[in-house]
Structure formats: structure tokens, C-alpha cells
Amino acid sequence: xxxxxxxxxxxxxxxxxPLVYEDSEVVAFxxxxxxxAHHLLxxxxxxxxxxxxxxxxxxxxxxxxxxxxxAELAKARNLAATGYRxxxxxxxxxxxxxxxxxxxxxxxxxxGWPPG
Ligand code: AMP
Ligand code: ZN
Numbered sequence: 001x002x003x004x005x006x007x008x009x010x011x012x013x014x015x016x017x018p019l020v021y022e023d024s025e026v027v028a029f030x031x032x033x034x035x036x037a038h039h040l041l042x043x044x045x046x047x048x049x050x051x052x053x054x055x056x057x058x059x060x061x062x063x064x065x066x067x068x069x070x071a072e073l074a075k076a077r078n079l080a081a082t083g084y085r086x087x088x089x090x091x092x093x094x095x096x097x098x099x100x101x102x103x104x105x106x107x108x109x110x111x112g113w114p115p116g
Contacts, residue, residue: 002047007100037108079107
């Protein structure tokens, strides 16, 4: 738990956000400002600022778990056939605005490439 981290507050339910998935390590919820018909955020319960911090802490299994949950959520939403995108914005140039590691799951429309 990191004080003043909005996603830690979602994990500890200080901020109410309906969870679409939860287990002992990972939770997922709707992005508050969706950029596609399906836009979920998959995060670890434990606070890591970004993917690099989790990797440096030896949390490779947790990182794999986050991607596995993302793929399962995409499949459950019937996105696997049409495709979807997983995004992990990291740091300032990566466009990360919330410094709690998260993976975006975006789907339900064709997504442009390259990103801005
Ligand atoms: P990023 O820019 O990659 O750090 O993504 C942060 C995401 O968190 C943005 O897409 C925001 O819309 C989303 N977000 C911020 N606050 C909340 C919240 N309280 N509940 C759900 N999503 C949020
Ligand atoms: Zn946090």
C-alpha cells in the first residue's frame, strides 16, 4: 500500500470501483475514461510504481500472472477472435499517469498503430 495511490485505494476498497476480476494477487476493473468498448485495467494488489520496479523486485511470476488474467478476461469478453491490445504505459515518455503498475486491456474496435 502506497499512501495517496489511487489504485491502492481501489484495491483496499477506499475508492469503490466494481471489480470485474479478483484473486489473491491481481484485481481488474473498468477504466474510468474508457477508450474503447472494452477497456479494463489489470493491476497487482501489491504496489509497484511500474513494470521496471516489479521486475527489479523479482516479480516475474506476478507479471506473467497479470498477462494471463488479461488474456482470460479478453477471452471471456469474446475479444480473442477479433483481437485486442494490452498496453503497459511506463514513465513520463510512456504516458503513464498513475504510478501503480497496470496493464490496459483495450478491445471492441480496430485500434490504430503506431500509437501517438
Ligand atoms: P496510464 O495513463 O497508463 O497511467 O493509465 C491510467 C488509467 O487509469 C487512465 O486510463 C485513467 O482513465 C484510469 N483511471 C484513473 N483513475 C481511475 C479510477 N479511479 N478508476 C478507474 N480508472 C481510473
Ligand atoms: Zn498503489
